Amino acid sequence: VLIDGKGEEGTIWESVCRVAVEADEIENVIDEIHAEMNRRKRDMKSRGISVWDGPQLTVLVDEGQVVLAMVKGDADRLQRLIELSSLGRSRGIVLWWATQKPVMSGGAPGVHNLIAPNLLTRFSLRVADAQEAQTALDDCADYQPQKIERGKEWRGHGYLKDFGPRIIRTWTLDDAGVKALPVKVWSGSLASTAGVPAAQPKAERPALRLVKEAAATKSAPAPAAEPVTNRTRVLDAVRNGARTGRDITDRTGLNKGTVSKVVKALTESGELVKDPTAGLVLGGAEEVSA
Known part of the structure; x- marks a missing residue:
């Protein structure tokens, strides 16, 4: 987390x-x-x-x-x-x-x-003074991270408590x-129960789609389930009927600021489209569904 x-x-x-x-x-x-x-x-x-x-x-x-x-x-x-x-x-x-x-x-x-x-476990990059060094490294403050050189070439250099006074480059x-x-x-x-991770919820049945291949006799293999992220939560909400940011917030439980940020990224990538009449809809081929 x-x-x-x-x-x-x-x-x-x-x-x-x-x-x-x-x-x-x-x-x-x-x-x-x-x-x-x-x-x-x-x-x-x-x-x-x-x-x-x-x-x-x-x-x-x-x-x-x-x-x-x-x-x-x-x-x-x-x-x-x-x-x-x-x-x-x-x-x-x-x-x-x-x-x-x-x-x-x-x-x-x-x-x-x-x-x-x-x-x-304590690691300190360059700090401002001895007081900050004391907080950062405790009884190893005598490594003096406040004296690390300035300059781009020293970025990422610091001290690991109980490992110094050798400087470490991250x-x-x-x-x-x-x-x-x-x-x-x-x-x-x-969350897991008795030390054993709980089973992940089953993926929702994909929406029915209009297809032209009437002669098809074999079902296509199911796509691999995407990891559950804020992005997939928003897409699933729109796929299941959410058409506004408020709808998505209510369905997913995500913060409205997070929803706004994810929707903006998805519309910029073309995965979501803001239809003037229908509201938010899936972009690309996923728009045609029944």
């Missing part, structure tokens, strides 16, 4: 994992992950085990400062985030926290002071590399 407080990265990552960008999406996914953490606790107790033995759920928060600002006035939801960092690990839920401003105090902290101590995963990753979209409604 990617909780993307900024929004740019989510555009690429939503094709391969669960992404939350808008405020209500972020609030909902925090609640769902916390519920999954508690469900795993009950399951572990019923099976008499102390460490989760099912699939790992990795949760990346980026940008931490933006996400903390969103939940600042919501004590219950902030507490859920804190508990994910302190209790999730033994239940197979791993929290990764990224921030450009590694401070725990002030009006806009990049990481909460009750979350930071639970982040055992590598960049570009947009094409992200899209080539295996699809692993977690959904709270499809």
